[in-house]
Amino acid sequence: MLTLLGATSGGNGGIGLYGEANGASLTNSGTLAGGTGGLGGANITSLLGNDAPAAGGGGGAALILRGTASSLTNTGVVIGGSGGIGGTNVISALSAAGTGGIGGAAISLSGGGYVDNTTSIIGGAGGAGGYNDIAGVLSRTGVGGAGGTGLYLDGGTLLNAGTIDGGAGGLGAVNGAAGEAIVFGGVASTLIAAAGAVFAGTVAANATVADVLELSGTSGVALTGLGTSFTGFNEISFAAGAARTISGDATGLASGQTISGFTGTDALLLTGFSATSASFVSGTGLELSNGTTTDTLNLLGSFTTADFTVSSAGNTTEIALSSAPCYLAGTLIDTDIGAVQVECLAIGDRVRTLNGSFKPIKWIGRRSYSRVAAKSNPRTQPIRFRAGALAEGIPRRDLLVSADHAMYLADVLIPAAALVNGVSVVIADDIDPVQYVHIELETHEVIFAEGAAAESFVDCDSRMLFQNADTFRTLYPNDARTPWAFCAPRCEGGLNVERIRREIAIRAGVAAVLEPGPLIGFVDQALRSRITGWAIDQAHPNEPVELELTDGDALVMRFVAQMFRQDIADANLGSGCAGFDIALPMALAPDRPHVLRIRRASDQRELTGSPLEMPALAAFGEARSALSRVTEIGIAAAATVTEFDEMLDDLARAMQSVRTSRMKVSSGTEGRQPARRQVSRRALIIDDTLPDARRDAGSNAVISHMTSLRRLGFQVEFVPSTPIANPVLVAALTARGILVHCLPAVTSVEEVLRAGGDDYCVIYFHRLGNAEAYAGIARRHCRHARLVYAVADLHWLRLARQAEVEQWPALVDQARSLRSRDLMVMRVVDAVITHSPIERDILLAAMPDLAVTIVPWDVAPGGAPGSFAGRSGVGFVGHFGHMPNLDAVDRLIDRIMPLVWAEAPEIKLLLAGSAAPASLIRWVERMPQLELCGQVEDLAGFFGRVRLSVAPLRFGAGIKGKVLDSFAAGVPCVMSPMAAEGLRLTPELERLVGADDERLAALILEMHGSESAFQQAAVAGQALTAADHAPVCVDSAMRMVVNPVAERVLAA
Structure with a gap:
């Protein structure tokens, strides 16, 4: 062989199966494979003596599905073709042999298709690097080819209950990289991981689109490596049906991803973070703190802080929902035929309710734990009410319920854990296994267990905690009852609950008045609307401590430190029920200083960290934080739809006031910055969306023109016709000194034009749609403004040319219509900007009197042209x-x-x-x-x-x-x-x-x-x-467009 240009690369392997038919349905129960890439050519002889051997060909994809709504059911094996072996080098020992070919993808799916995999999808192996064969001595010097992708997903859904594996990298002097298991394209897609799912290789979603990771199926699923092995997902969804566990770092779980469908059977493990406290903030999520930094999980749902159990081990934090209330197996329930063990009841059996009537059972939930598992979570530990603990003969014998199970006492429902006194109501940690049963009626009711009044089951998003939850959906697929509907007020803590708990304790022989012992505790955090910490009486570690909060000499409130905290339990300081997280009845006034003291009510001994001095707010950041906390208090206090509506009305009025003040500041008529009041010229730019310099030339042009106006002395403002804010793009414009009007500050372009009014000197419309929509409104509200229409390019001219090239008559009509609209708008505005002298001449031929100016955009110069030899392609x-x-x-x-x-x-x-x-x-x-x-x-x-x-x-x-x-x-x-x-x-x-x-x-x-x-x-x-x-060219042209503004300002 004689060659001057080098050996020829191996050919690519063929595609196993290719389909573009819409709605096609395929089933594979055998083996579907892509073709192997060809062997790279050798460099046998060369006149130059330095020609490199060629790379092996790429492996072919086993299956490419492009049709809309196509589907594949795979119960066999789909494997991409292997990359070809790199070419042999026989010329020089100083040269390397050819690189192995890239393995083919097993499947490429787009068009909204669906793949259901229960067995194996494997990317093709990378081809081996070629050999040096110098005088018969073989050595592998070629680099191995990269393994192929298991599945490329670009707009579709993948359900995986089998194995998806990126192809192995080819052998070589340097082995090729293993292929990714799944790569997502530019169209939003969904990955559903069911029981048995294995992902060998990384799963790379596209963070710029709304890719979804869903855990589903009827059996448990566990995924690890969110943020490392699984990246780029915008939403993580837990489907109902079984226990799911996801483990990942802050990048994968706490970087803005929404987490939906989280229930009591699910768990989240946040690696690299050891939380010491947690707080659920409505609209924000679960905020976890380690005392120094905060990570936030954007959990969607109607949760409160008390709903979560957060525990840390090493450098990992586990998040789970607290347990549902239940009766322990063996508990006797009063029915119309007498007392029956709860586990022996059946759907349809009738139980006695508070008003004496008997009502049928609708559903029975069951779950069980080992003693060790129950003990590890205080919300799952049984609570024992000894016989006669509540009243004479009540309960008739020991009653065992879960910690969250509510007893009906003094006309309210109180969780059992809040009534523990260490004598007649105790934690029962000696039961193994712990078998819970609960019964549900058509509505939440008070029933009788061992003669004591206690609650039936009510769904507080907790049904999934039961191991037979799926039976309810089978029996009642159309059930639409409102969850969280209690039959009586539920009180989980506070002075009233402590009074009832003390009465039960006194009945058991506990002294009515306890001599205070040494007090330990700490004020963790004190804000104007919320205070957290803990307190323990060392002489009575299982007795909650009653505390007082004072502001100066005034008593603000009394409360009881009885909230469970895992860190206190881990330190063996009593039962762990010694924390407090108190929302103040009214936020402390921000405009005056406060001296707060937290002390034991019985002897006024203060906690460590008290007193706390809180100066009047001086900085905006502090005021903003206070506003947020007041909103949280309002959300926590509102209980009815009417109260929430009233709160929304108040917030809407406040929002309008903020918007009005913001517009005054932006116009220079009000604000803290005197320099702004000296700005006499304001320019407003209107475009479809926020400009992104990485996206298109139109964005670069409008950014350039705004920057030029700034250099010409204008205060430049920007509003998109779709005022949705992108924080990154807003920040980029703000850094250039441009004021951006977006949600939530403004809701429409019209709002900005009305508020700015005659203060605007220039209104710049980018593109036809914005000039059409807002030129008339601008003329009405901004009477002194010069209206400028920047065409970007003549869209109708582009369509007419496309119609001619592609022989597409329909586009001719569109082009004529657009031309008429364009010329009509140009008659309304004061000036027209184009970038092209060709377009200027076309417009002047149609409208000789048109004020049209060529304004370029500046293009940043690069360095001197680089090395020619270092470039290719x-x-x-x-x-x-x-x-x-x-x-x-x-x-x-x-x-x-x-x-x-x-x-x-x-x-x-x-x-x-x-x-x-x-x-x-x-x-x-x-x-x-x-x-x-x-x-x-x-x-x-x-x-x-x-x-x-x-x-x-x-x-x-x-x-x-x-x-x-x-x-x-x-x-x-x-x-x-x-x-x-x-x-x-x-x-x-x-x-x-x-x-x-x-x-x-x-x-x-x-x-x-x-x-x-x-x-x-x-x-x-x-x-x-x-x-x-260059910028000077832009400024010179732009000055011609806006020059009449200067004359008008001087005249004024």
């Missing part, structure tokens, strides 16, 4: 949701690059941009010469890799940002005439324009192969952007 940049870009990349791959590859197969095409469609992904999967980079955060880094970029647009309008960005980075751009339109090209740059596929391919080959041509074009491109797209 061709780059294409563009948002693939934009039709001209999608058409251009199709033309590039289908018609232009094959001409290039026929001459130089080693040239890779790198594609950068967001919203890649399934068709483009298919191209990338089939062709090793393609690399899909996705949305690139560092565009300079991308351009630093390639020798040239290419923009083969067939239709479009306006100046092309991709061309300018390439020029500024010192990278030549080979262009179609459409891509070059409107640019002031020098002769060195004009020669980069190709009118047809053949010319564009020839230019690519020339630019990629000639260092001198590269350097000449790179320097000319940077010179163009420096001359025509």
